[in-house]
Amino acid sequence: MLPMFTFTPLKMTEETGAHGRIGICGAASNSDRAPQRSNKMTVAFPARRKRAFITGITGQDGSYLAELLLSKNYEVHGIKRRSSSFNTERVDHLISDWHERDVSFFLHFGDLSDASSLSKLLYRVAPDEIYHLGAQSHVRVSFDIPEYTGDITALGTTRLLDAIRETGIPTRFYNAASSEMFGQAYECPQTELTPFRPRSPYGCAKLYSYWMTVNAREGYGLYAVNGILFNHESPRRGEIFVSRKITRAVARILHGLQEKLYLGNLDGERDWGYAPEFVEGIWRMLQQDEPEDFLLATGETHSVREFVERAFSEVGLDWRRHVEVDPQYYRPTEIDRLEGDYSKARKKLGWTPSTRFRDLVKIMVEADVQLLEDKLSGQIERRMAMRGSE
Ligand code: NAP
Numbered sequence: 001m002l003p004m005f006t007f008t009p010l011k012m013t014e015e016t017g018a019h020g021r022i023g024i025c026g027a028a029s030n031s032d033r034a035p036q037r038s039n040k041m042t043v044a045f046p047a048r049r050k051r052a053f054i055t056g057i058t059g060q061d062g063s064y065l066a067e068l069l070l071s072k073n074y075e076v077h078g079i080k081r082r083s084s085s086f087n088t089e090r091v092d093h094l095i096s097d098w099h100e101r102d103v104s105f106f107l108h109f110g111d112l113s114d115a116s117s118l119s120k121l122l123y124r125v126a127p128d129e130i131y132h133l134g135a136q137s138h139v140r141v142s143f144d145i146p147e148y149t150g151d152i153t154a155l156g157t158t159r160l161l162d163a164i165r166e167t168g169i170p171t172r173f174y175n176a177a178s179s180e181m182f183g184q185a186y187e188c189p190q191t192e193l194t195p196f197r198p199r200s201p202y203g204c205a206k207l208y209s210y211w212m213t214v215n216a217r218e219g220y221g222l223y224a225v226n227g228i229l230f231n232h233e234s235p236r237r238g239e240i241f242v243s244r245k246i247t248r249a250v251a252r253i254l255h256g257l258q259e260k261l262y263l264g265n266l267d268g269e270r271d272w273g274y275a276p277e278f279v280e281g282i283w284r285m286l287q288q289d290e291p292e293d294f295l296l297a298t299g300e301t302h303s304v305r306e307f308v309e310r311a312f313s314e315v316g317l318d319w320r321r322h323v324e325v326d327p328q329y330y331r332p333t334e335i336d337r338l339e340g341d342y343s344k345a346r347k348k349l350g351w352t353p354s355t356r357f358r359d360l361v362k363i364m365v366e367a368d369v370q371l372l373e374d375k376l377s378g379q380i381e382r383r384m385a386m387r388g389s390e
């Protein structure tokens with residue numbers, strides 16, 4: 001078992017963040033406040049709220065997970081990287097003025113390449129649950145920057161696990177593993193027992209991260225689990241993953257802003273699910289009595305070509321007139337097909353995805369069309385305002 005040190009959370013130190021309204025602080029929760037006195041002079045201690053720490057909180061999954069945990073009355077802390085431009089767009093709506101009472105959402109500067117920042121933050125925040133989602137998460141990019149991918153996606157996990165040991169905090173740890181670890185898979189569909197055979201620097205980094213998590217569980221008795229998640233998408237998906245690249249292009253082509261969409265391998269087949277449902281499964285993995293690894297998928301597989309067809313037909317466009325293949329998007333090694341069997345998650349977590357492929361594409365196309373129309377109307381307003389000042 002991990003050694004259990006006593007810890008003293010640091011006092012809250014508030015600074016103005018990039019937007020001038022982000023609380024950058026140590027642990028500050030209801031549980032740290034003085035007990036409330038009732039008029040009968042009995043002392044009532046407020047129930048201790050659960051406290052979560054999320055790496056990758058500014059990403060697709062991190063933002064949905066933060067929303068889910070806040071809805072469950074957690075106090076949520078996350079790390080954001082220092083950047084020369086704003087990188088909190090997906091969580092901006094969760095940030096409140098830290099002068100307000102009962103603030104539940106905190107962003108801290110930190111980086112997975114910086115072990116000391118991780119230790120300091122874990123010591124200060126002392127989270128009950130850690131959700132490790134931060135990564136260089138793009139497979140194609142990992143071929144261009146394999147060393148960096150290994151540093152962040154693989155060693156970042158080691159740094160975080162080591163910080164847990166160093167601080168000795170009693171906590172539960174979730175690691176975002178990936179179906180990319182199956183690579184050119186030995187069997188179809190894949191389960192938690194299917195052997196791994198990664199086909200990219202990203203897949204190799206995730207495999208290292210997976211085994212470090214298993215070793216922390218077996219070697220140090222940490223409650224540590226891997227979620228082996230298959231592709232999951234949403235309107236918040238990063239713009240250079242294929243689903244979002246397609247749905248953004250559909251919106252732009254519909255509005256005459258773009259004529260062509262250049263893609264790589266159209267034959268790749270993926271098991272695509274809806275991200276908000278997947279973060280519910282992630283949370284459930286940390287609520288079990290015993291730590292175990294789980295796979296989350298839909299069990300339904302479609303090709304990139306099918307995604308393209310559905311997305312264009314959603315707005316009445318013929319994809320053949322707009323889509324061209326550009327070999328620069330090919331990968332040195334590709335995974336032909338991924339299909340997950342989520343039976344274990346269904347039985348033990350009671351988790352079942354309900355958004356099917358067709359609905360997912362529709363949700364994403366509609367969201368990107370709406371987003372573009374909002375932007376265009378904003379531009380028009382701006383142009384009108386400028387004209388007024390001329
Ligand atoms: P994402 O949108 O790309 O988000 C990645 C997050 O990691 C972002 O918040 C990013 O910060 C952060 N990050 C990157 N480098 C970092 C660093 N050096 N230090 C600290 N934070 C860093 O990914 P996602 O789709 O939400 O996926 C979440 C996790 O699940 C990732 O680990 C991914 O590999 C894994 N996964 C995803 C899928 C999927 O289909 N989405 C499937 C299986 C596994 P910035 O915002 O500053 O870039």
Ligand code: G4F
Pocket residue numbers: 137138139140177178179180229230231232240241242243245262263264265266268269270304329331334335338
């Ligand atoms: O959208 P993708 O880049 O996702 P990929 O490579 O499957 O990785 C995603 O899912 C993994 C889980 O299996 C995660 F671990 C990982 O973090 C990430 O979220 O590509 C999907 C398919 C591939 O076959 C790719 O070759 O689409 C094909 N594709 C074809 N043209 C393209 C393109 N992919 C991208 N990104 N861009 C293209 O132009």
